[in-house]
Amino acid sequence: MDTPDRDIPDTGQIVTLTFHRFDGLRARLWAFAMMGLARPAMARVPGIGFWKLCGSGTGVGFTPRPNLGVYAILATWPDADTARAALTGGGILGRYRSMASESWTVLLRPLSSRGAWSGKAPFQPQADAGEGTALAALTRATIRPSVLARFWGRVPDISGVIGSNTSTMFKIGIGEVPWLHQVTFSIWPDTASMAAFARTGPHAEAIRAVRAENWFSEELYARFAIHSDMGSWNCVSPLAPNPSCLASEPL
Template structure:
């Protein structure tokens, strides 16, 4: 069986539950490291209003790489860890992903292996872009972000997007899901603002490390904003 990736989003409403979620960013590592069948995990915070440097204290995420889907299913159905998160959160949504392609590194390595069982009839595509921003470039980078991301506010074919990351301001990522490859390419290469962002990235060299990954979402469990963003799956 091929490796699969899962990304789970947790939403919290009450102050006490938001504090619990924040503390788990530090204290859940010991338990997560012991999960069988898991080759990598990342506890992630999120940014406000899509891709913002300001933290969204009500939303956190858990990225996991599994040796196979069976290991992932066992975690989501039997683990006391996921049970703890369910008890504290008001909404949970997990999306199962098959890796299509990767470029670059995350913390010095490529954590994703290409999945050979891509379904040709499934046109959905998910993207993770992750970067460590050079300290001296932080101001210039975040000053330009609102301009480069503006087209996302009314982008055809975009089903979901959220800014995530390990460390606010410096270690950031975006996760997005698109109806198809054409919608993704239209945004990435045909919008003036994003094209300018690509040029600035090459010219200013503001990343210490970067990674770009494409995935095929093939299973969606739970809800987000009271609906399953990929109910078709």
């Protein structure tokens, strides 16, 4: 399924986040191996800019226990047409699609970004999406080894709040390196619901601890407008008005 672009132009940088679900031992072993072996092929994908291969965590937010059945690929592209051509073509991205039992890609327009990812500023913010528009939030951090226990001690409370929040349209925790490099990604129906979560409860307490105790050696916070999506997750698009067969968490 390809959700309409909601009058968002096709020019300017597009960020894609693709989730692949792998069933069966063979497919899961292949996906795990590709975390290292796919890198040369990824670098040769036409039009690709910044990219990252990520595993995922179990639960409704993220946890230190990996989910060996779900992997993600984040990439930047010069425009939506280039992104779609690469995502629906062959090569390594086509191989991922053929090995996966289900795939879903959300195309994103960067609205704001601060911080760095692997020493780079990968996203190019553009015009605001306006009130009442679905938004995505991405947080990426490199956790200092000395505070790992304190950081992961906070995670269950934050994940539980995300999971019980009925405003969240989609949420998942992914990462490049287990325990040390973590990414949270969530989709919200509007700015107000996103802000309400960020400013209250365990999440707000964790943010204060990050600042006071210097938990992260590198961090990035980005906000995106939803451009469109392709494929399905748990048999539907998470952006659908009534995703009746969407599971409570990515499995």
